[in-house]
Amino acid sequence: MAETRYSAAINRALADAMAADASVVLFGEDVAAPGGPFAVTRGLLAKFGPQRVRDTPIAEAAIAGAAVGAALSGLRPVVEIMFMDFMTFTMDALVNQAAKAHFMFGGQCSVPMVVRTPHGGGLNAGPQHSQCLEAWFAHVPGLKVVVPGTPADAYGLLRAAIDDPNPVVFVEHKGLYGTKGELPEPPAPVAIGAARIARAGRDASIVTYGAAVAWSLRAADALAKEGIETEVVDLRSIQPWDEAAVLESVGRTRRLAVVHEAVSAFGVGAEIAACISAKAFGRLAAPVARVGAAFMPVPFAPSLERACLPGETGIAAAVRRLMAHA
């Protein structure tokens, strides 16, 4: 085990995947010579050369669309969209082309491509550089969506995403790039769709993903001081999501809060709350709670952004409300 930064884990996953398979290519805005806007792809151009590691023009529709065509013609492209907000320009490629090709062509082909993109606020980057839009993609049949919250999962899920025959939206978090965690040696792929118990607890379950895993763990620490033992389930993957793991956890704790940075309305938490309410209604001691950002564009001013985004205080408060139900 070695302490590794989240960004370095992604870099290593890319390097290992490219070394393992000559069909893996990397392209996006500033990913080659500049080494990536967040330095995630640094060194890969030197290692793998300009055929396989390419800077693109600022043209997200062409980046994503070319990835689909390349995947249909024998490559395994990994492309980067600099901020998740810019995914709006990739929607035709992902929603109409990539997501549907395997299905609508009767299984003749698969579309093994990965779109890496960072979401999330906390950097005072303002309304067009801070959004968490993963629910959009989870809503589309044919796409997979993964959101690693740790370096080990960033490595493992990226290897799995690159190996996957389906298009995968790989959501990173700008605020996590500099964080460190243990990376097993040798690092291993992590199965898409398998949740992880980040902290065990008997009183309530928090189901979360991405940067909100760390916030939830801090909330659980605070709650433990009050005698509330909170289980934190890191989904890691939201399409597919590990329904069995959540049902199992909730079956023990009887209380569930779904926590994510994205706004709650029509979101991942709504989907999980509906599913768990339908399948585990009789076992729930309290209505399923959702914790998310305020329903507003992510504001710029630090004071406003802090108030908008969820954090450990709000998460802990939601769990306390769950505990108020006998």
Add this chain to the structure above:
Amino acid sequence: MTPEPATARRASGDGDTVQADASVLLELYRRMATIRRAEERLSQLFADGAVPGFLHLSIGQEAVPVGVCAALEPADTVASTHRGHGHALAKGMALEGFFAEIMGRASGVCAGRGGSIHVADMSIGMLGANGIVGGGLPLAAGSALAHQVKGRPNVAVAFFGDGAMAEGALHECLNLARLWKLPLVFVCENNGWGEFSPLERQFAAKLAALGAAFAIPYEEVDGIDVEAVAAAAQRRIEPARRGEGPQILECFTQRWRGHYEGDPQKYRDPSNLDAARGQDALAVAAGRLAAQGIGAARLARLERSIAEHIETAVTAARAAAEPDFETALAGVYAGGRAHG
């Protein structure tokens, strides 16, 4: 339709139409006639209720896909449009899977999941008709990238209509293709109509000027003359294949039918429609064949054979099973399914 590119392909000429020998032209005629008759049959089937959904016919435009695909190798790839039947058949799609698909059968080339607007056959490098105007352009660019990265001696062709010229995807792909010197041939089928509006109300520039802006070689051709299209396609495809980067071929052609079957075309002046129908790629080719000693009787025999093949395909499609829902549901993801 089984393409025979080795016999149909011509060496590059010095400029004007390459004089194809009669057997080559006859083969091009056969392919065009197959597309024309298949689409006429689809039109009947649509009117009879045997073809569900939307149907966008390319009648009048047959010389473009046939001419271009005659200059392609089997492993070359094409991305198509919503008006994609001609591209599919010209690239070599079998009539059986074609009709079964458009009639919504399990034996369709896409298992009945795509229909007319998504006919595709990866085994022949046909990356799909496309429901999104301009949607095929980035796919072709990506396919060309794959050819380049893998070191394959192949090109990708992006068929698109004049209606796609205002789409950002075209402009992004011209730029990307030029920057990366992709083996990509942009083939515009300019029929003058983007859905229900004429080109001049949709696009303020000219494709030739776009080519010049991106320093991409551009050539235009009479899209009614299949020999001219084949020769021009050859002139554009070979440099792309040699690694000289993207090329543009603009084919001026005619849309005889509405945007979709059933479109009354009230937006179109009858004289415009008459003029379009006065330009007939089959008639042009038949005239040349007659001059080379291949007369009406021979073409009639060819037509009978095409009609028989089409009827066999239609009969088989009618008899074929409808697709199974559970099979379709299990086919959303490659290698199994995620949660819904």
